[in-house]
Amino acid sequence: MKNVILRSSFLYMLLAVLMVTLVFSQIASAQEGDPVAGKQLFNSNCAACHRVNQKLVGPALAGVTQRRTKEWLQKWIRNSSDLINSGDAQAKAIFEEFNKVPMTPFPLLSDADIDNILAYVEAPPPAPVVDTSVASTTAAPAEGSQNINQIVLAALVIVLLLLTVMLVLVRQILSKIAKANGIEITPTGRKPIWKAFAENQFLVLVTVVFLLLSSAYFAYGYLMQVGVDQGYQPIQPIHYSHKIHAGANQIDCNYCHSSARVSKTSGIPSLNVCMNCHKSIAEYKGETTAEYSKAFYDGEIQKLYKAVGWDPEVQQYSGETQPVEWVRIHNLPDFVYFNHAQHVTVGGVACQTCHGPVQEMEIMSQFSPLTMGWCINCHRQTEVKMDNNLYYEKIHEALSKKYGLEKPTVAEMGGLECAKCHY
């Protein structure tokens, strides 16, 4: 009997010791926290309002574990308003300091989660240094191919030069030999070639006709492009890149040009639209090229801040605004009516059909000539989308009965009538 009791108590003791060590080790490891897991949690939950070393909506979090105790932090993060209402002085002070902006409560975060976040905040793992290498590798091949081109060109030029020099030398040597051998080189009695040409009336006639035709061709080409601004690419007050926004970050055209959906003009976005993103994006971290460096792009974002009067240090608008004078590129004469909603929303035409590959343009330029011929050509070729459009159902019936048309084009719907575009 005794034995048994002893053994069982011994077992209990063992178990207890095991439990205690287990719990302790768990606490110890929890106190450490995992900065990598913390980064994930931080980015998805807190990064909207906090940065590690920078004030955003909330304070910079670096050093917070020194400022506050752990229990306080856990209570605060789970539900800050409870803590404020409980009359905690520290909580009240920081709440007042941040203009009484309530922090989102996170009741679902476990202790371990919070420890991980705090571990990340106190010692963020070093950012991977891929950025610069990416930039240099992307820049390298372009430079390389340019270099090869230049080398080939230079080699060709040198070969040509050598050949001419050799020709001259050979000629000199030959005439020297001829002199040495006593041979006189007398010019033959042939007329110079231009004189022969001038005396041949037929040739002169042909040449004159050719010249007249070709200069007429050039004159016509020149006159026809008067007033056409295809390729016009002015310098804008802020170097705003469609390649970065609509290309690399795939922002929809309508996000910024939001009136294209519903109105005649497409419009240039007002700066509050820019600030939807740029309150948070204060510096450029994407790919750079030799021409446009990170410092250049950062400077452009600062220009935006200056124009809207946003102070990134205190995260507040100063109220001093300054309109950005964008230079208008596409501009039809006043006697033409063009409507975006009609083409984009009703017709379902993609922006790129008329404006070209905008998502690849670092600097915006006019892609299409915007001449009347260009409009009319498109109206002649484009079929109207009649499917699933109740409005067109009757017209379609009538048209197909009258003209035997299966797929009417815009032209056949009256898209060539002068008054459609000139009112």
Next chain:
Amino acid sequence: MKAFKNILAGLAVAMVLFSCQDKQKPNYQFFPNMYAPVGYEAYGKSDAFANGMEAQLPVPGTINRDFVPYDYPNTPEGYAAARDSLKSPLEKNEVNLEKGKALFTIYCAVCHGDKGDGKGILVQNEKFLGVPDYSTRPITEGSIFHVITYGLNMMGSHASQLSSNERWEVTQYVEKLRADLMP
């Protein structure tokens, strides 16, 4: 020789004419009599107003067409009130949902992702962080509408891009996404 000179001269003239084309300046125009409007161009400069711009803010109290007054203030209390009591005036049907989906793809998906899981392209590129998964937030149709109208912390207001009606359509679609995400 004369012909040769002519050719040279012709070429030179052509080159001068074509090299005049500076991409950063607009091209020449031929009798631009009715090209420039008599009225003021949208967003253009104008001397009609003191600040030198054609575009002016509406007079305080102006009500534009389709405007629906919104009485909840942009404060935490207004948010709570909208969450608890604001209801959508729209009927819940397929047509509104389709429209809402199209608008959501344009205006919200860059951040919130096509599924509303907070993993839009900007988040994937690590340009914009802290976008929540809709299913982790206790939101209602009233609070969604309130947030689109006024924004919330780092999310900006989308009222300048979406009319009141369109905001309700998007709200309907967000509710559907949230229901789909719920475990």
